[in-house]
Amino acid sequence: MSMPLPSATAEVRIHEILFSIRQVFAEKGFDGASMQDLARSAGMSVGNFYRYFPSKAAIVQAMVGLDLAEIEQDFAEILVSSDPMAGLRAKILSRMTEDCMDDGQLWAEITAAAIRKPEIGIAATQMEATIVAHLVAIFARVTGRDQSQAEARYFGHCQMLVMLAKAVAMRTSQCGPASPALAAMVVQTIDQILTEIANDTAES
Amino acid sequence: MSMPLPSATAEVRIHEILFSIRQVFAEKGFDGASMQDLARSAGMSVGNFYRYFPSKAAIVQAMVGLDLAEIEQDFAEILVSSDPMAGLRAKILSRMTEDCMDDGQLWAEITAAAIRKPEIGIAATQMEATIVAHLVAIFARVTGRDQSQAEARYFGHCQMLVMLAKAVAMRTSQCGPASPALAAMVVQTIDQILTEIANDTAES
DNA sequence: ATTTCGTGAATGAACGTTCACTCTCAGCTC
DNA sequence: GAGCTGAGAGTGAACGTTCATTCACGAAAT
Numbered sequence: 001m002s003m004p005l006p007s008a009t010a011e012v013r014i015h016e017i018l019f020s021i022r023q024v025f026a027e028k029g030f031d032g033a034s035m036q037d038l039a040r041s042a043g044m045s046v047g048n049f050y051r052y053f054p055s056k057a058a059i060v061q062a063m064v065g066l067d068l069a070e071i072e073q074d075f076a077e078i079l080v081s082s083d084p085m086a087g088l089r090a091k092i093l094s095r096m097t098e099d100c101m102d103d104g105q106l107w108a109e110i111t112a113a114a115i116r117k118p119e120i121g122i123a124a125t126q127m128e129a130t131i132v133a134h135l136v137a138i139f140a141r142v143t144g145r146d147q148s149q150a151e152a153r154y155f156g157h158c159q160m161l162v163m164l165a166k167a168v169a170m171r172t173s174q175c176g177p178a179s180p181a182l183a184a185m186v187v188q189t190i191d192q193i194l195t196e197i198a199n200d201t202a203e204s
Numbered sequence: 205m206s207m208p209l210p211s212a213t214a215e216v217r218i219h220e221i222l223f224s225i226r227q228v229f230a231e232k233g234f235d236g237a238s239m240q241d242l243a244r245s246a247g248m249s250v251g252n253f254y255r256y257f258p259s260k261a262a263i264v265q266a267m268v269g270l271d272l273a274e275i276e277q278d279f280a281e282i283l284v285s286s287d288p289m290a291g292l293r294a295k296i297l298s299r300m301t302e303d304c305m306d307d308g309q310l311w312a313e314i315t316a317a318a319i320r321k322p323e324i325g326i327a328a329t330q331m332e333a334t335i336v337a338h339l340v341a342i343f344a345r346v347t348g349r350d351q352s353q354a355e356a357r358y359f360g361h362c363q364m365l366v367m368l369a370k371a372v373a374m375r376t377s378q379c380g381p382a383s384p385a386l387a388a389m390v391v392q393t394i395d396q397i398l399t400e401i402a403n404d405t406a407e408s
Numbered sequence: 409a410t411t412t413c414g415t416g417a418a419t420g421a422a423c424g425t426t427c428a429c430t431c432t433c434a435g436c437t438c
Numbered sequence: 439g440a441g442c443t444g445a446g447a448g449t450g451a452a453c454g455t456t457c458a459t460t461c462a463c464g465a466a467a468t
Contacts, residue, residue, distance in 0.1 A: 010412095029320055031235030035458055045415045050459070105319050112316040115309050115378050116233055125379060156385025160393070163386070167371035174319050175329060181360025182367070189364070189393055239424055249449045254425070 014052055017042045018063050025063070026105040030056065030113040057119045060110060064123040068130060075134040084138045085198055092161065092190060096168045097177075104173030107166055132158040143201045153200070157193050164190065218256055221246045222267050229267070230309040234260065234317040234324075261323045264314060268327040272334060279338040288342045289402055296365065296394060300372045301381070308377030311370055336362040347405045357404070361397050368394065 024033050024041045035056070039049035053059045078087040114124040135158040140150035168186055172178060178186070228237050228245045239260065243253035257263045282291040318328040339362040344354035372390055376382060382390070 027320065029233075029235060029316055031233060032320065034456075036456085044413095046459085047416065047461080048414050051413075056458085108312075108316040108319055111374060111378065112233055112312040115312055116231065116236065121378065128379075155383065156387075156389040159383065159386040160389040163371050163375055167367050170315060171367055174315065174325065175332075179359065179363065182363040183360075185360040185364040185397075192396075193389075238422075240422085248447090250425085251427080251450070252448045255447075260424080 014062065015066065017049075017052060018059070018066055021059065022063070022106065023102065025059070026102055026109060029109050030060065030117075057117050060113060060117075060120050061123045063106075064110065064120075064127055068127050071131060072134065075131075075138070079134075079138055079141065085142050085194060088135075088138055089190070089194055092165060093187065095165055096172070096186070101173055104169035104171070108170045108173065111166070111170070128159075128162055131162055135161060139197050142198060145202050149202075154197055157197060161190065161193060214256075218266065219270065221253075221256055222263070222270055225263065226267070226310065227306065229263070230306060230313060233313050234264065234321075261321050264317060264321075264324050265327045267310075268314065268324075268331055272331050275335060276338065279335075279342070283338075283342055283345065289346050289398060292339075292342055293394070293398055296369060297391065299369060300376070300390070305377055308373035308375070312374045312377065315370070315374070332363075332366055335366055339365065343401050346402060349406050353406075358401055361401060365394065365397060 020042050021038050024037055027033075028037065033056075035049065036046055038059070039046045042049060053062065074091055078084050078091060081087045110120065110124060114121040132155070136147065136151045136154060139145075139154045139158075140147050143150065145153070164186065168178065177183075224246050225242050228241055231237075232241065237260075239253065240250055242263070243250045246253060257266065278295055282288050282295060285291045314324065314328060318325040336359070340351065340355045340358060343349075343358045343362070344351050347354065349357070368390065372382065381387075
């Protein structure tokens with residue numbers, strides 16, 4: 001479809017491909033999207049496509065990796081900001097309302113595929129672990145505890161936050177934007193988790 | 205594979221087929237499971253299989269319908285019990301620990317397929333609506349409000365509960381049983397939703 | 409001159425679906 | 439009872455399509 005763009009290095013090229021493929025994968029699913037479909041959406045021939053990704057699972061792995069990199073950047077910004085807790089809250093809420101429509105669909109597919117293909121499952125599990133680790137780091141900073149103490153205390157909170165965010169995204173892509181009543185419940189739950197942690201600062 | 209069993213009516217037969225198919229669908233996914241696979245698992249030929257289900261989507265629709273019927277029976281028992289709130293809580297928690305391993309996998313597949321195939325999406329949406337309606341009925345009874353008032357007040361709570369239950373089931377099938385910390389968070393959140401409603405009884 | 413980037417036809421397997429067919433058995437006539 | 443009938447349950451080969459993957463080959467770039 002799109003002109004190949006005379007662009008730079010192979011890694012950049014892979015990013016471009018992943019970006020242009022994204023929607024096809026979300027719309028047709030892991031098994032539903034054929035290599036022919038994907039190659040066409042990437043604006044290249046099948047043969048050439050295989051030079052970039054040796055298998056379908058590799059595509060998903062790369063896509064997860066890309067999403068993770070993006071999220072890690074968000075976390076980096078939040079961690080060094082003056083009010084990490086507020087920044088985190090804003091990020092979570094914006095994730096839920098902003099780009100969900102596409103992302104939720106994709107996550108539903110990845111979640112389903114993760115259970116079947118071990119390689120995808122590993123990537124997905126690793127992603128959650130990484131996010132949780134970043135959340136723990138933020139909470140450690142906010143409460144003034146060290147990393148391991150924060151992990152022991154807030155591990156469940158972090159997992160809960162991740163699960164909630166994913167669930168909302170998936171629901172949104174299936175049913176359309178959440179009803180105000182549901183949105184209110186979600187926000188309330190998140191706020192409660194966050195304030196419970198914020199009020200749990202270590203005495204000096 | 206299995207002897208045809210001399211069993212009764214066509215409807216019963218369909219239940220048997222759905223039961224024996226379930227696992228294949230969960231393991232291979234909507235597109236991944238072929239009609240040949242499914243027919244073999246049902247212990248019959250492809251041709252005969254098509255006499256029971258005209259398409260793959262029809263299978264999922266029937267499967268959702270069966271699950272819904274089962275859930276409706278659970279709700280019926282809860283509604284007439286002496287302490288519906290406790291019964292409901294027990295049911296939700298048992299759903300999350302008991303049969304999740306298989307069910308979560310299946311729900312991940314259905315959720316993903318629901319976004320792609322409108323017919324499946326409709327069935328899934330209807331299922332959620334039905335469950336929410338039953339929850340509203342229980343909360344109406346517990347708080348002594350009428351149906352429409354209960355709906356206006358607790359719609360978000362109900363949707364939240366359904367979303368949470370689904371999310372936990374899907375997570376369990378992907379990562380194994382939730383960590384104690386996460387389980388505690390989930391239970392806490394559910395209990396909070398339920399007690400918030402229980403404390404909101406209408407003054408007489 | 410060699411590596412990289414690109415093509416798209418070819419291949420063989422597997423797919424969803426159809427179809428012509430068999431088998432079984434209850435109900436009917438004689 | 440013997441013989442016919444037509445409907446329901448079941449079969450599996452066959453059809454046309456699409457799939458993932460490969461490959462022989464051309465164009466550009468170093």
